[in-house]
Amino acid sequence: MTVEKKQKKASNEFSAGKFIRTWGTLLGFILLLLIFTVIRPDVFPSGRNLKNVIEQVATLAIVASGVTVVMVTGDFDLSVGAIASLVGIVTAMLMKAGVNTPLSILIALLLGTGAGLINGVFIAYGGLSAFVGTLATMTAFSGVALLISGGTTLFGLPENFRFLGQGSLGIIPFSVLIMVAALLTVYTLLEQTTYGRRLYAIGGNAEVSFFSGIDTKKVRLMAFGISGFFAAIGGIVLTSRLYSAHPQAGSPFMLNAAAAVFLGMTAFREGEANLLGTLLGVLIMGVMGNGLNIMGINTYVQSILTGIIIILAVLLSSLAKKKA
Amino acid sequence: MADVDVLKITNLGKSYPGVQALKGVNLSFRKGEVHGLIGENGAGKSTLIKILAGVVKSDTGEVFVGGQSVEIKNSEDASQAGLCFIHQELNLVDYFNVMENIFLGHKYPHKIIPLIDWKVLKRKAEEILEQLQVKIPLKAPVSYLSAVDRAMVAIARGFAVSGEIYFMDEPATALTDIEKEKLFTVIENLKNQGKTVVYVSHNLDDVLRITDRITVMRDGTVVDCWPTGKMTRDSLISSMIGRNLESAFPGKNSNPGQIVFKAKGINNKHIHNINMEVHAGEILGIGGLVGSGRTELLELIFGVTSLTSGHMLLDEKDYKPASPKAAINKGIVLVPEERRKQGLVLDRSIYENISLMSLNHLAMTGFLDHKKLKKESEEAGRNVRLKTSNYSNHAGTLSGGNQQKVVFAKTVLKPPRMLMLDEPSKGVDVGARFEIYSIIRELAASGTAIIIVSSDFNEILGLADKILFIKEGKQTFIIKNNNMDQERYLNYCYGRAK
Structure with missing residues (x-):
């Protein structure tokens, strides 16, 4: 074989690999949609069901947007579920104590952001690893939520609080609008601001960033604050949707948000957390859950399948990467 | 056999x-x-x-x-x-x-x-x-x-x-x-x-x-x-x-201006009582053996470590950087020794790397103008003769010499008052070395004060106007670089004078 032929072959393999790395996860998602459509053409692709899916994933998408910011720097946030739960409980307790709804929400948002900043102080300034730091605060925040709520579900929230999670503007559910706003905000932050550039630089190489005049500690601290802020929004919307607050209502966010970001890292960009990818990850998880429900598959089996999907996606993208 | x-x-x-x-x-x-x-x-x-x-x-x-x-x-x-x-x-x-x-x-x-x-x-x-x-x-x-x-x-x-x-x-x-x-x-x-x-x-x-x-x-x-x-x-x-290299170093052409940087009796854990002055347009070489405190001296000036006593002046004003960020804001930049560890984010694009140090300057509102960023980065790249067809490629795809040029472009995109270079030609091939030396000369000619550390003594001898020798963190000699040969240079490094 001549040299040119070989080179040509190599470059073809390269572009095929690149194509799979960039678009494979999206293709997988489309395939998933097709499969469910073929299996249940009467139910799955209906407008009502799709609206249902989007409504279901809205809170996860909000929380995962914040987690994306942290994961861009190469850190990790396990505490978002606990923050969402705690924020939900505090909002409910404030409203039940007679504080008006907007003020309760504002206080709860500050609380969530503060909780995120606490993570940031321990991790960026105290030198804890993000995993250990947020594992510890997750445990502590859950404890606080259980303690102050007495471990029970809080009912009897004011009527005007329903709107966030259950109301809609025209045909668009209000929670979906909040999701879109969250996604746009984080997208702009990551792609269009100097702060976003610094986050990605730190994720690429923290030492280089420090030598380039970036205050790496402050940038990481703020990332955790942002993650806490979006976890709080997620927690409030969830509480409104359920119209009750449970001290562990937010727990599933912890793993689902991380899973969505990891899935997203396999899409569009090579191995890098990015917001479009996160959105895709959230949608994949939402569609999976919905489709399997429609097919009447047991929720335990759903968990198993979700695990397998995540492993497959990450495995395939890393295989494609190796081959290139 | x-x-x-x-x-x-x-x-x-x-x-x-x-x-x-x-x-x-x-x-x-x-x-x-x-x-x-x-x-x-x-x-x-x-x-x-x-x-x-x-x-x-x-x-x-x-x-x-x-x-x-x-x-x-x-x-x-x-x-x-x-x-x-x-x-x-x-x-x-x-x-x-x-x-x-x-x-x-x-x-x-x-x-x-x-x-x-x-x-x-x-x-x-x-x-x-x-x-x-x-x-x-x-x-x-x-x-x-x-x-x-x-x-x-x-x-x-x-x-x-x-x-x-x-x-x-x-x-x-x-x-x-x-x-x-x-x-x-x-x-x-x-x-x-x-x-x-x-x-x-x-x-x-x-x-x-x-x-x-x-x-x-x-x-x-x-x-x-x-x-x-x-x-x-x-x-x-x-x-x-594959060709002749006329001479390894561009001709000296310095015409020192006023004092840009001055250190008076500076001390910390690694550095002991160093006094130095760098003028505009001057290249100061730091002579000494590996481990003598050369890199530590640069890091002290760059705000990576801090002073325990003594003081530094930049343009006759007190200069006491708490971090590289503070140093860069004042116009003192460093091309660090470990290019792949400290100089470049290898899996980000070339233009992102070039603009990284000057983001505040290029995007004052905090929002990015990608076009402007790209344009300014490309111009900085051209100024250092960076050879690449696409500034969106990852910096890691470049050869050692071109990577170093990216680091240069990054540090001088916004012209600094003083540029510090730690082993600027490490891992750079011979052809690109000459270009890097020329760039250093050009920067000096435009009035930038320059400090250079190198283990290749030919580099110090070929570039520096003045050499500060240090040994075990202490200053031993400051000597004009005239008629210095390798043997004398090494003697000075070991702290011996003739």
Whole structure:
């Protein structure tokens, strides 16, 4: 074989690999949609069901947007579920104590952001690893939520609080609008601001960033604050949707948000957390859950399948990467 | 006996996507010789060594060891064939101790499998270090060791199993002259035992000194292979770059202006009572041995570490940076020594890297104007003669010389008051070196104050207007760089004056 032929072959393999790395996860998602459509053409692709899916994933998408910011720097946030739960409980307790709804929400948002900043102080300034730091605060925040709520579900929230999670503007559910706003905000932050550039630089190489005049500690601290802020929004919307607050209502966010970001890292960009990818990850998880429900598959089996999907996606993208 | 080929390579070829890294290389190494292998970055040396080490597979060609054709599919095959490797990059596990690192990846001795026989391990490690004539505590985690000792541990690892042919890829870059001499003695001993040493280095003086034959590679092929006695520094350079290099350094043309930076009796843990002045348009060289405190001095000025006493002035105003961020805001920038660790985010685009240090300046509102960012980065890149077709490619795809130009572009996109350079030509090939020297000269001519640290004394002698010598963190001499020769320079480095 001549040299040119070989080179040509190599470059073809390269572009095929690149194509799979960039678009494979999206293709997988489309395939998933097709499969469910073929299996249940009467139910799955209906407008009502799709609206249902989007409504279901809205809170996860909000929380995962914040987690994306942290994961861009190469850190990790396990505490978002606990923050969402705690924020939900505090909002409910404030409203039940007679504080008006907007003020309760504002206080709860500050609380969530503060909780995120606490993570940031321990991790960026105290030198804890993000995993250990947020594992510890997750445990502590859950404890606080259980303690102050007495471990029970809080009912009897004011009527005007329903709107966030259950109301809609025209045909668009209000929670979906909040999701879109969250996604746009984080997208702009990551792609269009100097702060976003610094986050990605730190994720690429923290030492280089420090030598380039970036205050790496402050940038990481703020990332955790942002993650806490979006976890709080997620927690409030969830509480409104359920119209009750449970001290562990937010727990599933912890793993689902991380899973969505990891899935997203396999899409569009090579191995890098990015917001479009996160959105895709959230949608994949939402569609999976919905489709399997429609097919009447047991929720335990759903968990198993979700695990397998995540492993497959990450495995395939890393295989494609190796081959290139 | 000296003419027996212990290792012969025929028609070795390897292509990567878009690049033909090796184009049918034929090469042979004799028993009992020290064989220099040189070439610019990207010439194919690393690929060749990786193939022999079993890290990458060749597309074509054959490898013969002792006349037998061998197939090297992994590192075990390589060591079976008697090939040992001492790598350029220090792949040590920080929290393992010295002897564990020495045996990392090798077969551990056992009394009863799977229990490790630590006594034998310790004895063997001691023997190896003794052979290298270095004293390093065996049980210390390597993260506690100095850079020099770490490098020696990495070298010791290459000797943990004995072989017939030793490949050493830039083994001496992190060593002081004393350790380097020890290494050379070891190489001499290996040679006397009839072993073969392949010595890969950019340091041509070292190569000329210790080798018997030298092979020059360029663009994936072997261009020359001669006995060392027939080569000179100049002939090696022209052979490496395929043309004559008129002179290694651009002419001096400095016309110092007023004082930009001044340090008065500065101290910290590593630096003791240093006084210095740098004028606009002046190049101050810092002379001294590896480990004398040169890098620490730059880091102190750059705000990585802080002063314990003394003070610094920038344009006659108090200057006390708390971080690199503060230093950069005041106009003092650093091209750090470890390009891949401190200089570039390898998997971000070239233009993002170039703009990283000047984001505040380029996007004052905090929102990015991608077009402007790209345009300014490209202009900065052009100014330093960066060769790339696409500024959106990752910085890691560039050659060493071009990567260094990206770091230059990044530090001077917003013109600094003072530029500090730590080993600016480390890992940069000969052709690109001259360009980098010219860029340094141009920056000085435009009025930037410059401080340069280099282990290549030719570089200091060729570039600096004034040299500050330091030893063990203390200032020994400040001397105008007139008629200085290598011998005098080295004497000053050791703290001796004539």
